[in-house]
Amino acid sequence: xxxxxxxxxxxxxxxxxxxxxxxxxxxxxxxxxxxxxxxxxxxxxxxxxxxxxxxxxxxxxxxxxxxxxxxxxxxxxxxxxxxxxxxxxxxxxxxxxxxxxxxxxxxxxxxxxxxxxxxxxxxxxxxxxxxxxxxxxxxxxxxxxxxxxxxxxxxxxxxxxxxxxxxxxxxxxxxxxxxxxxxxxxxxxxxxxxxxxxxxxxxxxxxxxxxxxxxxxxxxxxxxxxxxxxxxxxxxxxxxxxxxxxxxxxxxxxxxxxxxxxxxxxxxxxxxxxxxxxxxxxxxxxxxxxxxxxxxxxxxxxxxxxxxxxxxxxxxxxxxxxxxxxxxxxxxxxxxxxxxxxxxxxxxxxxxxxxxxxxxxxxxxxxxxxxxxxxxxxxxxxxxxxxxxxxxxxxxxxx
Amino acid sequence: xxxxxxxxxxxxxxxxxxxxxxxxxxxxxxxxxxxxxxxxxxxxxxxxxxxxxxxxxxxxxxxxxxxxxxxxxxxxxxxxxxxxxxxxxxxxxxxxxxxxxxxxxxxxxxxxxxxxxxxxxxxxxxxxxxxxxxxxxxxxxxxxxxxxxxxxxxxxxxxxxxxxxxxxxxxxxxxxxxxxxxxxxxxxxxxxxxxxxxxxxxxxxxxxxxxxxxxxxxxxxxxxxxxxxxxxxxxxxxxxxxxxxxxxxxxxxxxxxxxxxxxxxxxxxxxxxxxxxxxxxxxxxxxxxxxxxxxxxxxxxxxxxxxxxxxxxxxxxxxxxxxxxxxxxxxxxxxxxxxxxxxxxxxxxxxxxxxxxxxxxxxxxxxxxxxxxxxxxxxxxxxxxxxxxxxxxxxxxxx
DNA sequence: ACACTTATTTTGTCTATTGGAAAAAGTGCA
DNA sequence: TGCACTTTTTCCAATAGACAAAATAAGTGT
Numbered sequence: 102x103x104x105x106x107x108x109x110x111x112x113x114x115x116x117x118x119x120x121x122x123x124x125x126x127x128x129x130x131x132x133x134x135x136x137x138x139x140x141x142x143x144x145x146x147x148x149x150x151x152x153x154x155x156x157x158x159x160x161x162x163x164x165x166x167x168x169x170x171x172x173x174x175x176x177x178x179x180x181x182x183x184x185x186x187x188x189x190x191x192x193x194x195x196x197x198x199x200x201x202x203x204x205x206x207x208x209x210x211x212x213x214x215x216x217x218x219x220x221x222x223x224x225x226x227x228x229x230x231x232x233x234x235x236x237x238x239x240x241x242x243x244x245x246x247x248x249x250x251x252x253x254x255x256x257x258x259x260x261x262x263x264x265x266x267x268x269x270x271x272x273x274x275x276x277x278x279x280x281x282x283x284x285x286x287x288x289x290x291x292x293x294x295x296x297x298x299x300x301x302x303x304x305x306x307x308x309x310x311x312x313x314x315x316x317x318x319x320x321x322x323x324x325x326x327x328x329x330x331x332x333x334x335x336x337x338x339x340x341x342x343x344x345x346x347x348x349x350x351x352x353x354x355x356x357x358x359x360x361x362x363x364x365x366x367x368x369x370x371x372x373x374x375x376x377x378x379x380x381x382x383x384x385x386x387x388x389x390x391x392x393x394x395x396x397x398x399x400x401x402x403x404x405x406x407x408x409x410x411x412x413x414x415x416x417x418x419x420x421x422x423x424x425x426x427x428x429x430x431x432x433x434x435x436x437x438x439x440x441x442x443x444x445x446x447x448x449x450x451x452x453x454x455x456x457x458x459x460x461x462x463x464x465x466x467x468x469x470x471x472x473x474x475x476x477x478x479x480x481x482x483x484x485x486x487x488x489x490x491x492x493x494x495x496x497x498x499x500x
Numbered sequence: 501x502x503x504x505x506x507x508x509x510x511x512x513x514x515x516x517x518x519x520x521x522x523x524x525x526x527x528x529x530x531x532x533x534x535x536x537x538x539x540x541x542x543x544x545x546x547x548x549x550x551x552x553x554x555x556x557x558x559x560x561x562x563x564x565x566x567x568x569x570x571x572x573x574x575x576x577x578x579x580x581x582x583x584x585x586x587x588x589x590x591x592x593x594x595x596x597x598x599x600x601x602x603x604x605x606x607x608x609x610x611x612x613x614x615x616x617x618x619x620x621x622x623x624x625x626x627x628x629x630x631x632x633x634x635x636x637x638x639x640x641x642x643x644x645x646x647x648x649x650x651x652x653x654x655x656x657x658x659x660x661x662x663x664x665x666x667x668x669x670x671x672x673x674x675x676x677x678x679x680x681x682x683x684x685x686x687x688x689x690x691x692x693x694x695x696x697x698x699x700x701x702x703x704x705x706x707x708x709x710x711x712x713x714x715x716x717x718x719x720x721x722x723x724x725x726x727x728x729x730x731x732x733x734x735x736x737x738x739x740x741x742x743x744x745x746x747x748x749x750x751x752x753x754x755x756x757x758x759x760x761x762x763x764x765x766x767x768x769x770x771x772x773x774x775x776x777x778x779x780x781x782x783x784x785x786x787x788x789x790x791x792x793x794x795x796x797x798x799x800x801x802x803x804x805x806x807x808x809x810x811x812x813x814x815x816x817x818x819x820x821x822x823x824x825x826x827x828x829x830x831x832x833x834x835x836x837x838x839x840x841x842x843x844x845x846x847x848x849x850x851x852x853x854x855x856x857x858x859x860x861x862x863x864x865x866x867x868x869x870x871x872x873x874x875x876x877x878x879x880x881x882x883x884x885x886x887x888x889x890x891x892x893x894x895x896x897x898x899x
Numbered sequence: 900a901c902a903c904t905t906a907t908t909t910t911g912t913c914t915a916t917t918g919g920a921a922a923a924a925g926t927g928c929a
Numbered sequence: 930t931g932c933a934c935t936t937t938t939t940c941c942a943a944t945a946g947a948c949a950a951a952a953t954a955a956g957t958g959t
Contacts, residue, residue, distance in 0.1 A: 110916055111945055114513055118947085135906055144948050149908065166955095172905020173955040308731060320831065324723055331833025332707060338830040343823060343861070345745065355826060355861040424742055427754060428827055431737040432719065434730030462742070462754040500899050509947055510915055517915085534937055543917050548939065565924095571936020572924040901959090909952070915945100922939070929932090 113499065118143060119151045120498045123160060126180050127496065131164055133175030152178060159184040160204075182207065185242040187491050188232065188282070191289065191483035192248045194264050197228060198484055199235055204242070204495075206300050206488035208481065220266035229279050236280065243283035244276055245292075245491035247483065252288040253334055259286070260334070285491045290337065291328050292486030293478075294321030297439055299489045302477035306436035310429060311476070312339055312422075314442035315397075318364045324433070340364055342425040362421035365397050365444055368414055372400075375410055382410040397443045404450070418444075419454035426455065426473060427462045441476035449475070512898065517542060518550045519897045522559060525579050526895065530563055532574030551577060558583040559603075581606065584641040586890050587631065587681070590688065590882035591647045593663050596627060597883050598634055603641070603894075605699050605887035607880065619665035628678050635679065642682035643675055644691075644890035646882065651687040652733055658685070659733070684890045689736065690727050691885030692877075693720030696838055698888045701876035705835035709828065710875070711738055711821075713841035714796075717763045723832070739763055741824040761820035764796050764843055767813055771799075774809055781809040796842045803849070817843075818853035825854065825872060826861045840875035848874070 125137050132140075138148045155161040164179040182205035191198045193216070200211040214231050216224065232244070250262030257273020276284040287295075294311035297303045311321040318340030322329040330336055340360035341353045348357020349367075361367035376385055376392050383403045388394040403411040426438055440452055456473050478485055524536050533551055537544045554560040563578040581604035590597045592615070599610040613630050615623065631643070649661030656672020675683040686694075693710035696702045710720040717739030721728040729735055739759035740752045747756020748766075760766035775784055775791050782802045787793040802810040825837055844850055855872050877884055 110513070111510075111947095114509070115946060133906070145907070146909090146949085147947055150946085169956050170905070171903080171957055173907075173957095175906060322831075324728060325726075327724075329723060329832075332835050333833065335833035336831060338833070341830045342827045346743065346819075346823060420745075424745060425827075428741045428824075429831060431740045432721075432735060432828060432831070433728075434732065434734035434737070436731050510913085514915060532937075544938070545918085545940085546916060549915080568925055569936070570926055570934085572926095572938075574937060902957100903959105904957075905955085907952100907954070910950085911948105912950100913946105913948080917944080918942095920939105920941080922937100924935100924937080926935075927933090929930100 115151075116499055118147060119154060120496070122148060122151045123155055123180075124496055124498065126155075126161055126178050131167070131177035131179045133167060133177055135175060137178075180204075183209075185240055187242050187488060187495075188235065188244040189484045189487035189491070190228070190232065190244065190246045191292075191481075191487050192228070192246065192265070193289075193483065194249065197231065198481065199231060200481070200484045201235070202484065202488045204492060206296070206485050206492060208484065211481070211484070216265070220264075224265055224267070225270055225272070225275065229275060232276070233279060241282055242495055243285065243491050244280060245285045245287070245487040246272055246276070247287050247289045247292040247487045247490065248272075249289045251334060252286060252291075254285075254287050254291070254328075254330065257284065257286040285494055287328075287487075287490045288321070288334070289483065289486065290319050290321040291330070292321075292490050293441065293476075293482060294323055294439070295328065295489040295493060296478055296482060296486040297476065298323055298326075299493060300478065300485055303437055303439065303474075308433065308435040309437055309439065310433070310435050311439045311441055312426070312445070314363060314365075314422075314440065314444040316364060316366045318360050318442075324435075339425060339429075342428065344421050344424040359421055359425045363418040363444075365400075368400065368418070368444075369395065371414065372410070380410060383408040384411060400444070401448060404448075415451060416454065419451055419458055422451075423455050423458035423462060427459055430459070430472065435472075438473045439476055440473060446476060514550075515898055517546060518553060519895070521547060521550045522554055522579075523895055523897065525554075525560055525577050530566070530576035530578045532566060532576055534574060536577075579603075582608075584639055586641050586887060586894075587634065587643040588883045588886035588890070589627070589631065589643065589645045590691075590880075590886050591627070591645065591664070592688075592882065593648065596630065597880065598630065599880070599883045600634070601883065601887045603891060605695070605884050605891060607883065610880070610883070615664070619663075623664055623666070624669055624671070624674065628674060631675070632678060640681055641894055642684065642890050643679060644684045644686070644886040645671055645675065646686050646688045646691040646886045646889065647671075648688045650733060651685060651690075653684075653686050653690070653727075653729065656683065656685040684893055686727075686886075686889045687720070687733070688882065688885065689718050689720040690729070691720075691889050692840065692875075692881060693722055693838070694727065694892060695877055695881060695885040695888040696875065697722055697725075698892060699877065699884055702836055702838065702873075707832065707834040708836055708838065709832070709834050710838045710840055711825070711844070713762060713764075713821075713839065713843040715763060715765045717759050717841075723834075738824060738828075741827065743820050743823040758820050758824045762817040762843075764799075767799065767817070767843075768794065770813065771809070779809060782807040783810060799843070800847060803847075814850060815853065818850055818857055821850075822854050822857035822861060826858055829858070829871065834871075837872045838875055839872060845875060 121141055122137055125141060126132060134148045134152055135145060138145045160181055161178050162181050163176050165177055166174040167177050182203040185204055186201045189200050189202050195216055197214050201209040203209060219227050248259050251260040253260050259267045259270040259272055261268055273284045273286050290313045294309060297311060298309055303309055307326050309323040313319050320337040320339035322337050342359045343355045343357045344359050345357030349361045350356050351358040372395060373392055383406050384395050384399045387399040387402055400411055404415060445451055452475055520540055521536055524540060525531055533547045534544060537547045559580055560577050561580050562575050564576055565573040566576050581602040584603055585600045588599050588601050594615055596613050600608040602608060618626050647658050650659040652659050658666045658669040658671055660667055672683045672685050689712045693708060696710060697708055702708055706725050708722040712718050719736040719738035721736055741758045742754045742756045743758050744756030748760045749755050750757040772791055782805050783794050783798045786798040786801055799810055803814060839851055851874055
């Protein structure tokens with residue numbers, strides 16, 4: 102049954118309006134009080150009073166005057182992204198990035214600490230300590246942490262991460278007790294798709310999928326403008342889409358899972374098999390002759406060098422992905438599908454091939470309607486993801 | 501960009517609270533004022549005043565007293581579902597059902613008019629006229645219309661229906677002009693999944709899929725407690741999930757679409773082909789020896805009679821469906837998947853086979869966690885669907 | 900310089916919620 | 930049976946936020 106929303110009082114309406122006004126300034130600023138009032142259907146009085154509060158908080162500043170349209174010049178209001186900071190932490194399998202960022206996801210200072218083989222409790226302690234050392238002065242609005250693996254975002258608990266040996270770690274609680282700062286936790290892929298929507302090129306997409314192609318393949322899903330997590334945070338297991346009923350058995354119980362054809366672990370297994378069978382590939386040379394040393398980078402470089410095996414595998418990847426994506430398009434009809442992750446980032450040829458394949462396969466794949474697109478965020482996108490999570494929380498209209 | 505919510509005033513809060521209180525009485529009634537106040541965190545005064553208004557409107561009535569717990573006995577409040585009616589219209593390909601229903605989707609009076617070969621404008625005129633004749637007295641809260649095919653629910657326009665020759669018909673506008681009553685329009689499958697959630701056995705499902713297996717296969721999708729329609733209402737094309745890359749070509753451009761293996765049109769084509777090749781089946785006898793006369797019912801009956809061909813086709817259906825459903829489970833991880841439509845309704849063996857198959861294929865198909873379930877609404881479920889659409893609208897908490 | 904515009908602020912009104920008191924209707928024990 | 934205590938419901942005055950109207954500020958255009 103639908104949870105009945107909680108009743109609210111006068112104070113709530115003020116907060117609601119203040120939040121709307123702040124977001125209007127954030128997204129449409131510089132803007133005058135009068136224009137906000139018109140845009141949001143509020144009385145000028147209400148806007149004046151809310152803006153007064155926002156200026157007192159330092160979140161908004163008057164910044165010059167606009168053009169007159171026959172009367173008094175409007176006083177323009179501007180959002181002040183540096184009035185507060187958020188601490189963003191992107192936990193990876195090999196390193197932890199940590200940054201102080203402003204309210205527009207701009208980096209103020211950054212630091213990376215190695216995981217250094219730490220796992221489980223030791224890793225958590227290490228993390229808590231590092232954060233404590235990282236904090237200076239105050240003016241922090243909160244902390245945001247992203248972790249790969251299964252995350253219970255609602256309760257702030259890392260449910261499970263194989264490689265980091267984390268199981269049911271109540272990170273949110275631990276961090277809040279230690280720092281007294283509001284803390285958000287989210288899965289890394291979810292965070293990144295939020296970042297693409299709020300700080301990348303996909304602002305207008307109500308329904309957005311981010312397909313992350315690394316060792317395995319996962320998806321971050323935004324539907325109706327907010328993250329979709331499924332029943333127990335189990336949504337987005339895109340890598341286990343079966344694209345071939347009689348394909349390779351997967352340890353998920355099914356056969357022909359997409360991951361085996363388009364994820365790095367699957368690809369790597371095939372590369373090894375080919376090499377074992379005596380096939381020649383530049384990937385081996387690039388890895389210094391050691392098959393165990395081949396990395397995704399070697400694959401991408403070999404691709405650019407025109408390596409035949411790499412080509413072949415790319416083709417397979419594209420076909421496999423296009424089948425899975427076509428199915429998603431039919432079911433969800435999203436505004437866009439983003440291809441990201443180590444094997445897709447900067448791999449334009451994969452994108453081209455996938456789109457071509459989908460155009461053939463799918464009703465929705467109309468000519469000039471390219472739906473599968475590249476990630477738009479470069480650089481510290483993992484940190485931008487963490488920032489997106491907490492900033493979305495901070496600026497969310499209540500109710 | 502996220503649409504910023506509209507600003508609100510005092511009147512809004514009153515409506516909001518009234519709506520919350522009404523829904524509390526609807527779902528948890530009979531209930532006392534005090535209990536509502538506690539449950540919703542409202543002051544007793546506020547509840548009293550809202551209840552006063554609701555009683556004046558006739559939506560709520562005092563109905564006896566409850567048990568005392570040491571003080572004054574509570575006066576219980578009860579929802580009055582018969583205080584208003586809604587007109588529900590389920591347009592089908594062969595007939596149009598029309599009913600006056602109360603605020604709990606109970607039928608007060610009903611009528612079915614045949615489509616009788618009417619199409620396009622003629623059909624629409626016929627429909628408008630029939631509704632006008634159907635209306636008696638007043639006390640109507642609105643009209644709800646469901647139509648198969650592509651529907652733009654937001655604007656109340658039937659975009660496209662092949663068989664009824666409808667294209668861009670602004671039904672909502674036409675009906676509202678004619679009757680002066682608020683009118684909702686929705687796709688039939690979407691309406692039915694809403695009905696399963698609000699008036700069936702799936703009340704607790706936040707994320708729910710209804711797979712409708714008729715001529716083709718479509719899906720109605722509820723995510724986070726409300727209908728998901730995709731970019732242009734194009735979501736739910738489940739029948740065009742490709743389950744076999746080298747399968748039968750489909751006019752959607754892809755190959756091996758689920759529809760061909762599990763939808764009636766696909767099944768029928770296969771049955772004809774088998775008969776043509778001389779295969780013996782009881783379906784032919786049931787249809788009086790005329791292959792063109794075979795209907796889904798004949799298939800279902802033959803199945804119960806142990807017909808070999810029907811068995812074979814059922815097995816294929818189950819396998820095909822399970823592949824498609826497994827993919828959905830991996831991506832959306834819903835609370836439940838409902839199998840409905842002519843070929844699934846009452847077809848328990850299909851359900852059993854699909855579940856068995858999924859248990860093998862899928863991580864999520866854990867033992868006692870049967871996710872694929874039968875439709876729970878019997879009888880006039882198409883009308884219940886229409887009712888669900890408008891009642892959900894009427895009782896929705898604003899904001 | 901004067902009439903008209905537009906933007907912002909001030910002032911007073913309106914209204915839904917609310918806390919607390921009062922009323923209504925009980926319970927339970929001596 | 931009477932009296933003290935509870936619980937539910939209603940009444941009342943206070944509060945606070947939105948708002949309309951008026952006032953003020955700062956223009957434009959002729």
